[in-house]
Amino acid sequence: MSGRVTIDRPPDDSSGGPGASDVPGSTGGPGGRPLSAEEESGARTGRGAGDGGWDDDSVPPADWGRREAAGVAVPWAFVAVIVVLLAGRWVLAPYLTSPALQTWATIFVAICVQALPFLVFGVALSAAIAAFVPASFWTRALPRRPAVAVPVAGVAGAVLPGCECASVPVASGLMARGVTPAAALAFLLASPAINPIVLVATAVAFPNEPMMVVGRFAASLAVAVLAGWIWLRFGKAGWLRNRPHAHEGESKLAVFAAAMRHDLLHAGGFLMVGGLAAATLNVVVPREWLDSVAGIPWLSILVLALLAVLLSICSEADAFVAASLNTFSPTAQLAFLVVGPMVDLKLIALQIGTFGRSFAVRFVPLTFGLAVLVSAVVGWVLL
Amino acid sequence: MSQSLVLMLLGGTVLRISAFSTTYLNYVKPGFRPFLIAAGAVLVVLGVVGLIRDWRRPADTTASTATSTASTSDSVSTSAPASASDSASASAPASTSGSAAASVSASASASGPGSHAGHGGHDHSHVPQVAWLLCLPVFALFLISPPALGSYAAARVDTAPPPPAASEAVAYQPLPADRATDMTVGEFIGRAWGDKNKTLTGRQVRLTGFVVPAKKKNQWYVTRMQLACCAADAFPLKVTVRGANQPPADTWVEVTGTWIPPKSDNVPLGTVPPEISAISVDPIQAPSEPYE
Numbered sequence: 001m002s003g004r005v006t007i008d009r010p011p012d013d014s015s016g017g018p019g020a021s022d023v024p025g026s027t028g029g030p031g032g033r034p035l036s037a038e039e040e041s042g043a044r045t046g047r048g049a050g051d052g053g054w055d056d057d058s059v060p061p062a063d064w065g066r067r068e069a070a071g072v073a074v075p076w077a078f079v080a081v082i083v084v085l086l087a088g089r090w091v092l093a094p095y096l097t098s099p100a101l102q103t104w105a106t107i108f109v110a111i112c113v114q115a116l117p118f119l120v121f122g123v124a125l126s127a128a129i130a131a132f133v134p135a136s137f138w139t140r141a142l143p144r145r146p147a148v149a150v151p152v153a154g155v156a157g158a159v160l161p162g163c164e165c166a167s168v169p170v171a172s173g174l175m176a177r178g179v180t181p182a183a184a185l186a187f188l189l190a191s192p193a194i195n196p197i198v199l200v201a202t203a204v205a206f207p208n209e210p211m212m213v214v215g216r217f218a219a220s221l222a223v224a225v226l227a228g229w230i231w232l233r234f235g236k237a238g239w240l241r242n243r244p245h246a247h248e249g250e251s252k253l254a255v256f257a258a259a260m261r262h263d264l265l266h267a268g269g270f271l272m273v274g275g276l277a278a279a280t281l282n283v284v285v286p287r288e289w290l291d292s293v294a295g296i297p298w299l300s301i302l303v304l305a306l307l308a309v310l311l312s313i314c315s316e317a318d319a320f321v322a323a324s325l326n327t328f329s330p331t332a333q334l335a336f337l338v339v340g341p342m343v344d345l346k347l348i349a350l351q352i353g354t355f356g357r358s359f360a361v362r363f364v365p366l367t368f369g370l371a372v373l374v375s376a377v378v379g380w381v382l383l
Numbered sequence: 384m385s386q387s388l389v390l391m392l393l394g395g396t397v398l399r400i401s402a403f404s405t406t407y408l409n410y411v412k413p414g415f416r417p418f419l420i421a422a423g424a425v426l427v428v429l430g431v432v433g434l435i436r437d438w439r440r441p442a443d444t445t446a447s448t449a450t451s452t453a454s455t456s457d458s459v460s461t462s463a464p465a466s467a468s469d470s471a472s473a474s475a476p477a478s479t480s481g482s483a484a485a486s487v488s489a490s491a492s493a494s495g496p497g498s499h500a501g502h503g504g505h506d507h508s509h510v511p512q513v514a515w516l517l518c519l520p521v522f523a524l525f526l527i528s529p530p531a532l533g534s535y536a537a538a539r540v541d542t543a544p545p546p547p548a549a550s551e552a553v554a555y556q557p558l559p560a561d562r563a564t565d566m567t568v569g570e571f572i573g574r575a576w577g578d579k580n581k582t583l584t585g586r587q588v589r590l591t592g593f594v595v596p597a598k599k600k601n602q603w604y605v606t607r608m609q610l611a612c613c614a615a616d617a618f619p620l621k622v623t624v625r626g627a628n629q630p631p632a633d634t635w636v637e638v639t640g641t642w643i644p645p646k647s648d649n650v651p652l653g654t655v656p657p658e659i660s661a662i663s664v665d666p667i668q669a670p671s672e673p674y675e
Contacts, residue, residue, distance in 0.1 A: 075384050075385035077385060077515070078384075078385045078388045078392075081392070081515075081518050084522075085521065085522065085526070088525070088526045089525055089526060092526055093525075093528070096526055096527045099534075099535035100535060102527060102529050102530060102533075102535070103529075103532060103536045105527040106410065106529035106531070106532055106614050107532075107614055108519075108529075109410050109520050109523050109524060110410035110411060110613040110614035110615050111613065111615050112519075112520040113397070113400070113407060113411055114410065114411050114415070114612060114615070116397065116419070116422050117421065120421075120422040120425050120426065121422075124425070257432055257433075261386065261390065261429055261433060264390065264426070264429065265386055265390070265511055265513075265514035266511055268393075268514065268516075268517050269511065269512075269513030269515070269516045269517055270513055270516075272513075272516035272519050273513070273516060278615065282615055283539075286539065311615065312615075313612070313615060313616050314613070317611040317612025317616050319611075320611030320612070320616060321611065321618075324618055353513060
């Protein structure tokens with residue numbers, strides 16, 4: 001058994017493990033203790049067998065670790081990524097030319113490229129809140145009673161110029177600084193829909209329907225405040241995943257950079273999940289399906305609300321898409337505009353990544369239901 | 384360390400398509416360039432800062448792989464916490480920042496999982512699994528190098544473009560009679576549908592777009608995609624070309640011709656694309672700015 005193991009060992013294995021020595025037969029622990037066949041086969045066949053045993057001893061000599069220092073820092077997974085990239089460019093790329101795949105990739109990259117600056121901006125703002133704004137500021141700026149703080153935070157959403165990708169990390173940063181979660185959530189829902197840039201875009205897209213802008217503002221703010229209040233009344237703190245708190249004793253810049261990296265890696269990764277789903281649905285779902293339901297009032301509202309979830313269009317652009325869906329009633333278009341910035345695939349993915357799954361499974365249906373109801377009522381009154 | 388490299392890879396790719404080429408025009412509007420460059424630069428800077436921090440504090444990671452029998456990526460990551468305790472003592476002199484600071488810092492490369500126990504089960508030492516997805520757009524850009532949306536995407540949306548708002552109906556200038564006028568597809572459609580003065584009648588225009596086959600015989604569409612924000616909300620603007628053979632799909636062409644007024648007024652606007660009677664069709668290079 002022992003001899004077989006020695007013979008089987010590939011020659012280059014000597015660099016890999018401490019048990020592997022250049023000279024066959026001289027295998028032994030650092031203390032000169034000869035390895036039994038059993039121990040050695042454990043070392044050969046898998047780490048699981050070796051973990052509990054000699055692995056944790058001083059088997060890797062101190063100098064071995066130092067010698068490997070440069071090699072250890074090599075992030076192998078990243079190296080694999082680069083290798084696949086370079087090799088794939090020559091080997092795979094000539095085959096990846098199907099129009100459907102290319103269209104899908106174009107839309108996926110477009111969603112990512114378009115959302116990335118907003119995400120970076122939002123993450124930077126959130127990190128700045130975490131690093132530079134003292135927690136006491138928020139307790140002074142917001143009303144003490146949470147029920148009052150919710151609408152104030154909702155209206156304050158008007159000052160954040162950006163789309164929904166920016167608002168998630170900012171809301172998370174606010175919570176980390178002691179803002180009532182319900183108020184931060186009202187801000188999260190309101191800011192992508194009622195900021196000036198989005199309202200101007202809506203006015204441009206609906207030049208003959210100024211009430212569309214009013215309706216969008218009113219309905220979005222109402223949904224945000226209602227959702228905040230409902231969360232305040234029924235929400236449990238345990239549903240929200242806690243953010244790592246800023247560490248004391250570090251420079252503010254270090255906290256800022258660390259918070260940005262953390263948020264970018266998490267929120268960015270989940271943004272990609274949302275982008276994948278949205279691009280796939282964008283390519284797979286034929287638009288003709290939509291026109292067949294445009295005439296039925298209630299169904300059309302639901303269908304456009306669902307479409308807003310699936311398409312995941314940035315809130316700065318969704319008004320133009322809504323305007324192009326002109327076979328639908330204005331109320332259904334309003335539902336598209338109200339739901340889109342609050343619930344969509346990339347946003348759901350971002351919220352799961354930022355606040356945790358048990359939060360998202362409750363908050364997303366709540367917001368969606370409220371948004372559909374409120375926009376139906378507002379559309380019925382105003383449009 | 385990997386997380387810094389992932390950020391740098393993504394940031395570098397964003398810079399590559401925005402600052403050093405016009406590839407970004409296939410995906411977003413031209414005005415988006417400064418934001419893309421800024422975002423790419425921020426990502427690269429964050430990555431570099433992280434790399435420098437990791438470089439200065441290599442002690443905690445260095446000895447960890449020595450325990451692995453084969454230098455595979457997963458053995459690197461799984462063995463790090465197990466050996467952190469004994470390796471810290473072995474290489475303490477090399478640590479510049481001290482073990483206390485290293486274990487507290489969010490970007491410490493191998494602080495043990497226990498230091499952030501309340502944080503969803505993952506520690507800061509390695510790339511969170513989901514962050515590897517940040518490489519996906521890089522893969523898509525390198526391997527597929529997705530082109531601007533073409534005939535496949537345009538053909539999927541079969542409905543004609545929306546009719547222009549009535550208020551635009553008066554805004555058009557008369558066209559010169561002696562030469563062909565260059566015109567965007569969007570303007571042509573606007574003039575065809577929303578122009579009280581019918582300024583298109585009898586005038587030669589030149590449209591630039593790509594070829595989309597039509598279902599009916601003896602006609603095809605010269606098409607341009609219109610963006611509101613990014614390619615995900617692109618909408619095809621189509622003009623039916625008659626009197627010319629169809630070039631292969633996706634060929635970029637300049638179509639010179641005259642507008643064919645609709646034969647009856649009964650067809651509601653916006654259901655059928657306007658038509659052009661082609662005098663000449665010239666293949667051209669794809670423009671760097673593919674959308675309208």
